[in-house]
Amino acid sequence: MNSAAFANTGSGFKDPEKLSFERDWIRRAVLASYWIVIILAFPFWWHLTSIERLALPTSQVRSQLQNNIVFPIAIHFDASISQQNPTLNSQVQTLLHDSAINEPGRWTGVDIRLQDRNDEVASSLYTVALGEQTSIAHSRNLRVNRTDAQSATRLSSILSDLIAPPESGTSHSQRVVQYSDHYRLAFTLLNEDATPNRFVATWDVQAALAEFIYPLMSQLSILHNFTVESQVQYHAPLAFEPRRVTLGDTEVSGLTQEDLTVFINSAEWTLASSVSNDPVLHFVLFVPSETHSPMNIVDSEGRPINQSSFLLPQWGSIFILNNELNSSSLHLSYNDLKPVFRNFATQLAALLGVPPVPFGLIMEGSFLSDWQLDALLRHRALQNVQGSQDTLHSIIKLVDQINNMPVGQVVRDDVLDALASLHEAYRTAVTSPALALRWSSKALSMASRAFFNPGMLALLYFPAEHKYAVYTPLFASISVPLVVALIREFMAWKRGSRDNGRR
Template identity: 45%
Template sequence: MDPPAEGAPPRSPPTSPRVDVRSRRWTVASFWAILLLGVPLWWRTTTLERQPLPEARILDWTERWSERIPLETAPSRQRSAELDSRVVKFSPHYKLIFSLLNQDSASGSAVLDWNAHELLKRYIRPLLSSLSPLHNFTIETHVQYFAPLTVAVNKEDEREGSYVREDDLRAFVNNADWNLATGDTLDPVLQFLLYVPSAENRPMRIRSVGGQDITPAFITPQRGGVVIFNPDSSAPEAPPSVSLDLPSSALAASFRLFEHQLRTLLGVPSLPSAPNSGRLAPAQLDRLVRQRLHEAVADTVETLGATVKLSRDIPNMRISREVQGRVNTALDELDRAATTFSSSPSLALAHAARAQSLASTAYYDPSMLALLYFPDEHKYAVYTPLFGPVAVPLLVALLKEVREWRRERKRRREEREREGRLVVQGEEADEKRAKVD
């Protein structure tokens, strides 16, 4: 800036533009209002939902369930039922798949067709009809033309055919190559496999640990059963792609074995006076209902207890209203099962099955794992860099406005005091003049 000319009046310093204090404070207040309204909304949307679970009711069932629904069987039979690891877990619905597997149909003399409908109707349907108060069954049948084995097939010089050691039966079912599809279902699936060895391996036997030949059939625990079918050696050999013409009676023994395996897998008790095949005796059905009811209640109580323990051990796990509702409804169904147990065990089993399904659905609810690995510390670490740069200018502006407000308030107070003093001095001067006059 050029200096003022000599003799010219001094220039006044430039004045800063007038600040509209009222507008500035309204702007700062608006930003803070948005922030104060947004933070509770953000906190609400990011806060983990944890509905309370009825722990007292679950604890009561955990401690007293065996008293409320006792198992009325002999202790030895009860222990044998509990120790049989082959029995599949109780479910109101099962899917049964019967498959005909040829080791190698290209070598000829294969079984390419079977009258599965007639065989199931004669040997399996009567048992399923007896079990209708407990379970609903869906049945499928399949035929495969090539099912290679992964276990060693041993030969003997002095005997025709081959054998498989009993120790190798756990790897007999070749899940990788046999394509044992279970279909689109969430129900437990039981696979029953009729395995036809190739012509060079017939008859195929199962050799026990002691060296004796045993029945060519075995059970895969909780999954199904396998029967090795060796066609009659007197049957004429058929070329590849031509099925052995076998009557249904040739497969009768195999389906009787399937029926026995199904009984074992479903935990059907054996009684001296009860038939070993076909429909169940009333005493068998009643004992099976009570046994399955006992298992369903025990599994439900264990699942509910595990849900409570999981919610305690993982404080960052979400517990939604849906999970809370399923747990409460499962407990209500258990109460109904206990109420109807003495008058109708079958109805009690229906309530227990629903409780079991609800408890399992609650325990495996996918929403419970949504924020399992996102605790509050991670939340602060993620959002602090976002809100920090915004909060600092707002805080500085707020402090500045508070300081200006306090300074202005002090100035106004001093002005009022000065005006008050002037008024007092004026009144005193007036009084003195009055006295002089």
């Protein structure tokens, strides 16, 4: 039925060709408007969804892997020693050189030379002089007795242990906390139960801190800043029941090695009294209840040992108080706390990686010698430099592997700052290990901040496939009708042009 016949019927319907919105030019204009909007919006969509990916200094980062921080060390033999054995200098130098070849990991970053005081500038200058006994003195002096002064082997062994202290296997690295420029020290007096005969309400913690902890903190202030807090808790139940073992004529509560690993009842003990992002080292004085007192640590065969404290790697130290308590005072005096805080000071030094004094040496004066502090400074600076290099290399490797990973200006600036700080660490290591540590710490901080930048981490959980999964359902439902309509209008236009040509 044609349009004329359709119009003459009494159906009341209009001819579709006479409807305004069914006219060809209107229909095509509407379709064109959709495509114009899409074409104009495409650049904005592309800009808003594109990933900022700035170039990183890849070549500089990779070249850093070949660089090593070097601390030149000069050792001067006093005339009193050189006169006894004129060839001692060369003999010790040869032995130290052989030790560096046999143990390269131990001597990494150390360039040691035996020379006169004014030969050249070194980051550390040490003096070896003759004395009545072999001991470490202030101002980087080593005094040796006449017997040790005549033995090049003994002298080289002492100098090796002082300048490049050996690490006692993997246990040392697992025990020492990761470097941070700020630590919180939390000292806690824990009462297992507030029973009348085994209960401590107060303690002279300030006097004990001033005697044993503050001097150590003062010497370590060149490496770390410390915040000290203390507290007393009156109910700290154990999460397990210690087994009873016989000690002489009495029974005691025994703690096995397995018990020590779960001694801290984190579910019920609140040891940290403040909220902070700084690492916390805990030092706990535990007062057993009357039921579990006395409490002793036992060996693998179940026999009690003469040890009242134990160290939890990278966490802190626990001292078990088995003293007889005066129920009338409920107080621990300064004299009662002396052995406790003397032990805490030793454990704090161990947790922070302070090298011990070599066997057979006597240390004069303060808690730590300059030899120990210098060795710790060099070791921590070397760790920071290696950590910075590894982190920067990981960033470059990650960006190369993930093509769509965003690299913003903040990440690029952090990487450049880390590289600049590493350069300063290399430069200042020649004159000052303390400055080298400061720059290496900044380099590690900048590299870590770049690696954990939120803009980079987001794509690790939302890869490019996720973007396609989001946009495909949206664009498919819009594009299919528009493409089909465009093809249909094109075919209609082509057919109309062909019909007009025949006329």
